[in-house]
Amino acid sequence: MDMPVHSHGLSLADIGARIRAAADELEKSGTEFAAEAGVPYSTYRAYTSGQRAPSAEFLSAVFMRFGILPSWVLTGQGPRRTTAASFQQPANESTFVVIPRYDVAASAGPGAHNSEEAAIGGLSFSKKWLQSRGLNPLNLKVIDVVGESMASKLDEGDKVLVDVSDTIPKSGRAYVLRQGGELLVKYCQLLPDGILRVSSENQNYPTYDIDLSKTDDVSIVGRVRASTHEW
The missing domain is CATH 2.10.109.10 (Umud Fragment, subunit A)
Known part of the structure; x- marks a missing residue:
């Protein structure tokens, strides 16, 4: 089940922009980024266009595959990539x-x-x-x-x-x-x-x-x- 992250107080448009920025930094097309994160391209487009909040599973996959911190994707604060001191867990809703x-x-x-x-x-x-x-x-x-x-x-x-x-x-x-x-x-x-x-x-x-x-x-x-x- 694709479980969405609650977006209270967060801008879905800004979250989408950060996901696109991560893909650009990695020199990945949207199709490539979506495939490696394990979601359909249509889902990736919904996230990056601000139509939907990214799921906990997606954030976890992005972290595991690329080292992009869920906290940065959601808030834009702190480091973009993981370090020993800054590791954050994905959303609590995930199993x-x-x-x-x-x-x-x-x-x-x-x-x-x-x-x-x-x-x-x-x-x-x-x-x-x-x-x-x-x-x-x-x-x-x-x-x-x-x-x-x-x-x-x-x-x-x-x-x-x-x-x-x-x-x-x-x-x-x-x-x-x-x-x-x-x-x-x-x-x-x-x-x-x-x-x-x-x-x-x-x-x-x-x-x-x-x-x-x-x-x-x-x-x-x-x-x-x-x-x-x-x-």
């Missing part, structure tokens, strides 16, 4: 929510160096699915996996959904671990006396312990709650 994907990688191996995080797009998740697992979209991010220490649970190129509010390791759970300038995806277990045990799915990678009382260079980024891994 799906876009979780931002960040330009970082969690290594299932020796470690991936990451100094900056910038949103480069997103993946859609069912709101009902997230709610059934007690997950708040504002606490979630999607990052890529590199390396092979978690094979066959996670392979290089998989994407993982990380809950950054869950930072207390539980035995048997996978977490994204920041160690120095590296991100790792590992099984983490908090032992007595502040010892963090770090292990891998791939038995070729040895288990090791970290004494958290002797370092401030280690932190738990969040728990891995889902992945795109194919079984």
Whole structure:
């Protein structure tokens, strides 16, 4: 179902002009832009002519495909393209929510160096699915996996959904671990006396312990709650 965004206080003509401006910036014809956003050209024309408010599904598709922020399309305020600091969710009426994907990688191996995080797009998740697992979209991010220490649970190129509010390791759970300038995806277990045990799915990678009382260079980024891994 194509669910429209409420346009109270918003100018449909201005919204349409911004959609056209986005297409022009991307050097897309109206037909091309509509096709890549998953709507008929007639719907695109209705949006850009100010006859209809764009649907939440359209705004989500435009964000996912082009990185154009729904907040900018609707209001003209703030940045046009997404950044880590400015990501906005699509309209609440949608049954799906876009979780931002960040330009970082969690290594299932020796470690991936990451100094900056910038949103480069997103993946859609069912709101009902997230709610059934007690997950708040504002606490979630999607990052890529590199390396092979978690094979066959996670392979290089998989994407993982990380809950950054869950930072207390539980035995048997996978977490994204920041160690120095590296991100790792590992099984983490908090032992007595502040010892963090770090292990891998791939038995070729040895288990090791970290004494958290002797370092401030280690932190738990969040728990891995889902992945795109194919079984």
